[in-house]
Structures are given as structure tokens and as C-alpha cells.
Amino acid sequence: EPEVTQTPSHQVTQMGQEVILRCVPISNHLYFYWYRQILGQKVEFLVSFYNNEISEKSEIFDDQFSVERPDGSNFTLKIRSTKLEDSAMYFCASRDSVTDTQYFGPGTRLTVL
Amino acid sequence: GQNIDQPTEMTATEGAIVQINCTYQTSGFNGLFWYQQHAGEAPTFLSYNVLDGLEEKGRFSSFLSRSKGYSYLLLKELQMKDSASYLCAVRAFHNNAGNMLTFGGGTRLMVKP
Numbered sequence: 001e002p003e004v005t006q007t008p009s010h011q012v013t014q015m016g017q018e019v020i021l022r023c024v025p026i027s028n029h030l031y032f033y034w035y036r037q038i039l040g041q042k043v044e045f046l047v048s049f050y051n052n053e054i055s056e057k058s059e060i061f062d063d064q065f066s067v068e069r070p071d072g073s074n075f076t077l078k079i080r081s082t083k084l085e086d087s088a089m090y091f092c093a094s095r096d097s098v099t100d101t102q103y104f105g106p107g108t109r110l111t112v113l
Numbered sequence: 114g115q116n117i118d119q120p121t122e123m124t125a126t127e128g129a130i131v132q133i134n135c136t137y138q139t140s141g142f143n144g145l146f147w148y149q150q151h152a153g154e155a156p157t158f159l160s161y162n163v164l165d166g167l168e169e170k171g172r173f174s175s176f177l178s179r180s181k182g183y184s185y186l187l188l189k190e191l192q193m194k195d196s197a198s199y200l201c202a203v204r205a206f207h208n209n210a211g212n213m214l215t216f217g218g219g220t221r222l223m224v225k226p
Contacts, residue, residue: 042218042219043214058213100163101146103158104157
């Protein structure tokens with residue numbers, strides 16, 4: 001069964017550094033998403049992406065964040081200058097247009113020191 | 114904005130039935146999803162309701178009443194492995210874009226022998 005994959009599984013970085021989180025959505029899906037979950041809190045929407053552009057973003061997704069689909073398979077989230085409060089689990093998801101269901105990747109745990 | 118409420122914790126016995134409720138307030142409602150999340154893992158899709166009524170999938174069923182802003186997830190024949198958090202998520206139209214999900218805080222279910 002096709003799955004969303006994410007790398008790395010765990011990223012440790014220093015405050016102020018740039019990080020790129022990578023995702024490979026399910027191959028025939030067209031809509032992609034990033035969510036984050038701070039430890040012990042709810043899953044929060046960051047951004048949705050369709051047809052090579054952002055279709056919606058939340059208040060969390062400020063100028064420090066960007067997304068890109070650099071080739072036909074990868075979907076990346078970049079945080080330009082990380083803050084302590086960016087420490088969280090970041091989930092990528094892709095949506096099956098037929099069933100309208102979002103499938104989540106295993107997540108990247110980002111730790112900012 | 115959207116408001117999604119579900120109980121924080123529930124406990125049930127192996128082999129029993131448990132019902133997890135979710136109430137929501139949103140404009141532009143476009144579907145309600147239930148996900149299962151084991152600690153440290155990604156949300157896994159369980160069920161999806163967009164019309165009123167009951168959807169059954171094996172041991173799991175989900176019910177929706179749009180007029181009441183209410184859904185429940187019913188788990189039958191509970192197994193120890195069902196111990197997890199159950200996330201209620203609402204999708205709403207936002208300028209016809211994105212189809213983002215807004216998650217509740219999750220209900221942590223503990224299944225006891």
C-alpha cells in the first residue's frame with residue numbers, strides 16, 4: 001500500500017539555523033499539506049499546496065516558513081531561522097482526490113536547542 | 114473560526130464497546146474525519162463522514178449529525194492495541210481552497226484488561 005514518507009525522522013538544530021524537512025507524498029495525489037504537533041498539544045495546520053503553489057496557510061506559517069516541490073516527487077518545508085518554539089513533530093500529508101482523505105507521513109521530530 | 118471539543122481521556126475494558134464524542138462549531142462544514150494516533154506516531158485515518166448517519170468499518174463506526182454539530186466514534190470488541198489517542202478533525206470550505214483539517218485536542222483512550 002502506498003505511503004507518505006518523510007526524512008529525516010529526527011532533526012536536531014541550533015536556534016537560528018535553517019532546516020529543510022522532506023516529504024514524498026503518495027504518487028498520484030495532487031494536494032499536499034504540512035501540519036505540526038507540539039508535544040502534548042493538538043495537530044495544527046500549517047499550509048496546503050496544489051498545482052505548484054500555496055492554496056492556504058495558517059497564521060503559524062509566517063515569513064520564516066516556505067514550501068517547495070523541487071521535482072516530481074519531493075515536497076519540502078523550510079524554516080529559515082529556527083526558534084525554540086519551532087520544536088515539534090512535523091507531519092506531511094497528501095490527499096486522495098477520490099476518497100477525499102488525507103494520509104499522514106510518519107513525521108519529523110524537530111528539536112531546536 | 115472553528116471550535117472542536119472532545120473528552121480528554123476515557124478508560125474502557127478489553128472486549129467492551131466505547132463511544133468517543135466530538136462536538137464542533139464551524140462555518141462551511143465539509144466533512145468530519147476520525148484519526149487514531151499512537152504516542153509518537155502519525156495520525157492514521159479511521160473514518161470520514163460528510164452526510165448525516167452512520168458509517169461502519171469493521172470494529173469502528175462513526176456517526177454524524179450536521180444539524181447538531183456532533184459526531185461520535187464507536188469502537189467495538191476493544192483490544193489492548195486500541196489504546197491510543199483518537200482525533201476528531203473537521204474540514205471546512207475556506208474560499209474553496211486547501212481543504213485543510215482542523216483537529217480537536219484528541220481523546221486518549223486507555224483499554225484495560
